[in-house]
Every structure is written in structure tokens, then in C-alpha cells.
Amino acid sequence: MKFLDLAKVYIRSGAGGGGCVSFRREKFIEFGGPDGGDGGNGGSVWVEAIEGLNTLIDFRYQQHFFANNGQHGMGSQCTGRNGDDVLLRVPVGTEIIDEDEETVIADLTVVGQRVLLAKGGNGGFGNLHFKSATNRAPNRANPGQEGVERTIWLRLKLIADAGLLGLPNAGKSTFLSAVSNARPKIADYPFTTLFPNLGVVGVDGKEFVMADIPGLIEGASEGRGLGDLFLGHVERCSVLLHLVDGTSSTITKDYRTIITELEAYSPDLADKPRITALNKIDALDAKTLASRKRSLEKAVGGPVFLMSGVSKQGVTDVLRAIWAEIQQDKGPVVEDAPWQP
Structure with missing residues (x-):
């Protein structure tokens, strides 16, 4: 369909x-x-x-x-x-x-x-x-x-609890396929997702819905690439997961590109709780990883998660952080009391 x-x-x-x-x-x-x-x-x-x-x-x-x-x-x-x-x-x-x-x-x-x-x-x-x-x-x-x-x-506008953001080939589709039953297109050559995908993600016995939208590029707010046409699908999300490609040599620029496009699209969307993760760490040596993590933390002004959607290293910690933000936004889940005569 x-x-x-x-x-x-x-x-x-x-x-x-x-x-x-x-x-x-x-x-x-x-x-x-x-x-x-x-x-x-x-x-x-x-x-x-x-x-x-x-x-x-x-x-x-x-x-x-x-x-x-x-x-x-x-x-x-x-x-x-x-x-x-x-x-x-x-x-x-x-x-x-x-x-x-x-x-x-x-x-x-x-x-x-x-x-x-x-x-x-x-x-x-x-x-x-x-x-x-x-x-x-x-x-x-x-x-x-x-x-x-x-x-x-x-x-x-898709109903999702969490949304994925990032440049094309940041690993968003790979991450979604690793943590849910969603099967977006994944290949070993550069391309971007053309349509949003939804997946039900589970962590520690809890489930939430995650949306993967096509990647943004610089100038998306001015109509370049696919533009910001699909950003509306993450407007309802409680938290945004920003994936940054760890193999890129310009990770701070990549990070600021997405933030700039978010702010140009909607200040409310840019103000949403956001979790930043450095992806594809399985392809980096320890020295390069430490250097790029420091650079990204300086640009973010806060902590950065390390993960790999392929090897699933650090994925659970990211999912727990996402779930914590969702709970904070929607409030604690009230379980039904057992039936009594």
C-alpha cells in the first residue's frame, strides 16, 4: 500500500x-x-x-x-x-x-x-x-x-510516542528494524527513506510506538531534497531521538544542520525533549570514538548516548531513556485495580 x-x-x-x-x-x-x-x-x-x-x-x-x-x-x-x-x-x-x-x-x-x-x-x-x-x-x-x-x-500525522531524526544514512531505519518488527528498506549503499515507517518498540516489558521519517538535509525548510514535508509526523511525539552518524567526519555540523531545520519548521518541535545518540560506533576505534563523543557533547551541551543499530550495542540504554521521557510527558501509567465482588 x-x-x-x-x-x-x-x-x-x-x-x-x-x-x-x-x-x-x-x-x-x-x-x-x-x-x-x-x-x-x-x-x-x-x-x-x-x-x-x-x-x-x-x-x-x-x-x-x-x-x-x-x-x-x-x-x-x-x-x-x-x-x-x-x-x-x-x-x-x-x-x-x-x-x-x-x-x-x-x-x-x-x-x-x-x-x-x-x-x-x-x-x-x-x-x-x-x-x-x-x-x-x-x-x-x-x-x-x-x-x-x-x-x-x-x-x-502519525500517532507515535517517539520520533527518529537525522540526516540520510544516519542509521534510523536500521535502528527501527533492530528494535521492532518494522521492516523498512535497508541496503549497503547510500539512499534515504521515502515514506515514514512505524514500529512498536519494547523495553523492560513496556511498549511504545516509534516513527522513522525520511532524513533531512541542509535547506530542507526551503524545499531541498524531500523538504520538511514529513516533519508533521513527529509533531505528536513525546520525545525525539536524534541519531548522528559516528562515521561522519563532520558530526557537529551534521547535528547543527538538523537542529536548524527543526527550528525553521516549528519552534515548538525544536523545543521537544530530545535525546542525542552517536550511531555506528561499531565502525570506530576507541580513540576516534572518544574524540567524536567529546565534540558532539560540546555541541549538544549535554550527554550523548553511544550505540550501534547493527550490533545493538547501547540500544537498550537509549530505549530506556526514551521510555523515561515518554512517561514524564504522559504521566505514570495507572493500572486497573483488580476486580472485587
């Missing part, structure tokens, strides 16, 4: 049915009177977050969603049938954005969360509705209300 995290959708709710002007004419009934029924309501357009989806690819092949109109009222006091609603099913973590691409209409972060996007028009009153003591034979009816037509954007 191809990954798609942004889609433009055109929606329209149904118009209400018109009321009916009708009079009762039956044999042996001298004064029949009005009997025109009301029109039915138009269908509405809803959106709902469901399980089992992690992409918006369905909305590439269908962009128009139109609800049915309500049926017109009929004689014999018959009300028109309501139009059928339309339901857009989206992954959890989808934002509904107005046509201006800035105004957030809704943020669907819980399974089963449902939001009304366009309400159907009300049906018009038939002439039976206007009957009164002074107007025994009204000859008018209301038309149904028009439906609502609008254009919206669907933007998916």
Missing part, C-alpha cells in the same frame, strides 16, 4: 426536499383541506477515524463525496424520504483543514471520533403545515434548504 499523508477532498451535503402543495379530494368528504407533506432532509457529510488505516491513499482515487438530496413531499400527508449520509473513513491522527490550508476544523486522534463536516439542508414545509383557523386552504409550501459545498484538506 502506497503511503499518502495529504489529500484534497470536495464535499457537498444534500439539499432538502421541497414541500408539497396538495389538497385532499375524496368522495363523500365535503371539506377536504390541505394534505401536502414536508420534504425530507438532505444527507450530511461526516468524517470518522477508524482502526486499520495508516494512509490516505483511498482519497487519491476518489476526491468527490456528495450526499443525497432529500425527497420532495407528497400528497396524502406523505413526508419525503431523507437523503443518505456520506461517511469519510480516515486513519487515526488525521487533521481536517479548511481550504485556506491553515484553519484546522478537527483533529481526529481517537478511534471512533466523528465530526460533522457539512450538514444536510432541511426539508421544506408542505401546505398542511400552514393550515390554521383563519387560513383553511393555504396554497403555498417552502422549498428545501440548499446543501453545503466546501473543499477541505486531509492531513495525516
Whole structure:
């Protein structure tokens, strides 16, 4: 299944049915009177977050969603049938954005969360509705209300507890595949991940979700490379794991490149708790490793973890640090008390 995290959708709710002007004419009934029924309501357009989806690819092949109109009222006091609603099913973590691409209409972060996007028009009153003591034979009816037509954007932000950051080939995909069942593409030649990946990571009997996004390069905020298109997928994370390639000869520059792009994208994202790890230490000798660790700690202004996604050296310590940050952000997990009669 191809990954798609942004889609433009055109929606329209149904118009209400018109009321009916009708009079009762039956044999042996001298004064029949009005009997025109009301029109039915138009269908509405809803959106709902469901399980089992992690992409918006369905909305590439269908962009128009139109609800049915309500049926017109009929004689014999018959009300028109309501139009059928339309339901857009989206992954959890989808934002509904107005046509201006800035105004957030809704943020669907819980399974089963449902939001009304366009309400159907009300049906018009038939002439039976206007009957009164002074107007025994009204000859008018209301038309149904028009439906609502609008254009919206669907933007998916993956729900993850921790996010991976780093330059291309920093070892993010290798790390994710080493600590979870996720199987992103890994090879022995330079390339970058093209789509975000999710993996469930376990440490000390605890589990959390980690997201691996495509690597950033210098100038990503200006559109270079893949740009910062996928940074939205780590906005919901409690903590960011910044992997720095230990085999690079410019590790401090590599570190500052990512921080600069984060700050250019969103100050809030740059202020998130961040853990820095020097990766690929299995490819370094002790002297080089010590020198590069000191340089990176000076640039970070704090501690730096040493690890290798291939040999899994130091991976457990990094995962424990990530879990500690997640707990601090979300609070301690309250376990259900045992059932008592």
C-alpha cells in the first residue's frame, strides 16, 4: 500500500426536499383541506477515524463525496424520504483543514471520533403545515434548504510516542528494524527513506510506538531534497531521538544542520525533549570514538548516548531513556485495580 499523508477532498451535503402543495379530494368528504407533506432532509457529510488505516491513499482515487438530496413531499400527508449520509473513513491522527490550508476544523486522534463536516439542508414545509383557523386552504409550501459545498484538506500525522531524526544514512531505519518488527528498506549503499515507517518498540516489558521519517538535509525548510514535508509526523511525539552518524567526519555540523531545520519548521518541535545518540560506533576505534563523543557533547551541551543499530550495542540504554521521557510527558501509567465482588 502506497503511503499518502495529504489529500484534497470536495464535499457537498444534500439539499432538502421541497414541500408539497396538495389538497385532499375524496368522495363523500365535503371539506377536504390541505394534505401536502414536508420534504425530507438532505444527507450530511461526516468524517470518522477508524482502526486499520495508516494512509490516505483511498482519497487519491476518489476526491468527490456528495450526499443525497432529500425527497420532495407528497400528497396524502406523505413526508419525503431523507437523503443518505456520506461517511469519510480516515486513519487515526488525521487533521481536517479548511481550504485556506491553515484553519484546522478537527483533529481526529481517537478511534471512533466523528465530526460533522457539512450538514444536510432541511426539508421544506408542505401546505398542511400552514393550515390554521383563519387560513383553511393555504396554497403555498417552502422549498428545501440548499446543501453545503466546501473543499477541505486531509492531513495525516502519525500517532507515535517517539520520533527518529537525522540526516540520510544516519542509521534510523536500521535502528527501527533492530528494535521492532518494522521492516523498512535497508541496503549497503547510500539512499534515504521515502515514506515514514512505524514500529512498536519494547523495553523492560513496556511498549511504545516509534516513527522513522525520511532524513533531512541542509535547506530542507526551503524545499531541498524531500523538504520538511514529513516533519508533521513527529509533531505528536513525546520525545525525539536524534541519531548522528559516528562515521561522519563532520558530526557537529551534521547535528547543527538538523537542529536548524527543526527550528525553521516549528519552534515548538525544536523545543521537544530530545535525546542525542552517536550511531555506528561499531565502525570506530576507541580513540576516534572518544574524540567524536567529546565534540558532539560540546555541541549538544549535554550527554550523548553511544550505540550501534547493527550490533545493538547501547540500544537498550537509549530505549530506556526514551521510555523515561515518554512517561514524564504522559504521566505514570495507572493500572486497573483488580476486580472485587
